[in-house]
Amino acid sequence: MRFAPLVLGVWVALNSGCASKPCPPVSQTSNGPAAQTENAAVSTPLILEKDEGERRVVRGWPGHPDPGETFILKVDPKNGGSQRLVLFTADIRPGGGIDAHRHPHADEILYFTSGTARVHVGDLVRDVHAGATVFVPAGTWISATNIGPDPISGVAIFSAPGFEQFMRVTSAREGEKNVPLSKAENDELMKDYMGAVVYKEP
Numbered sequence: 001m002r003f004a005p006l007v008l009g010v011w012v013a014l015n016s017g018c019a020s021k022p023c024p025p026v027s028q029t030s031n032g033p034a035a036q037t038e039n040a041a042v043s044t045p046l047i048l049e050k051d052e053g054e055r056r057v058v059r060g061w062p063g064h065p066d067p068g069e070t071f072i073l074k075v076d077p078k079n080g081g082s083q084r085l086v087l088f089t090a091d092i093r094p095g096g097g098i099d100a101h102r103h104p105h106a107d108e109i110l111y112f113t114s115g116t117a118r119v120h121v122g123d124l125v126r127d128v129h130a131g132a133t134v135f136v137p138a139g140t141w142i143s144a145t146n147i148g149p150d151p152i153s154g155v156a157i158f159s160a161p162g163f164e165q166f167m168r169v170t171s172a173r174e175g176e177k178n179v180p181l182s183k184a185e186n187d188e189l190m191k192d193y194m195g196a197v198v199y200k201e202p
Contacts, residue, residue: 056171060180097145100200115152162196
């Protein structure tokens, strides 16, 4: 999923894990954290209500200067210290969607908790509703469009860290100044994070 440049929607304000020290850097070729024992996060149990977590707002991007939608990072190397899983939630407004993309090194599961979406995954196309699960193997193209009158709420789970760092650098914490990405910045981020996410050209 893409939740900054070309984002139409995104799938916690906890500061645990490595909030008090630098997080392990993300290897863009492996889509996971680089091995660094001295900066490794310690896993911490979490119990989060629906609206709790690292709340972030998508930054504007070239051609779309207004801030995007809010998403909530719940579990990742920074929140809870997981080195194996990433989970975040988001809503997609009516008419919005998830641009076609793939994650080269991580499986993804999308779970819809409300709304109606048209989902394209690999060669499959289907309209789904609340309670639907979409499994996206690593390297498989995925896109979705909200085709209903209400927002879609969803949960995204990844088998390896990487994409959450892209989400962070293309967003701002809720309540902080939201500065749109320049074209140069957007292009550089697309290159830097190609190991975590690749978007189809329009």
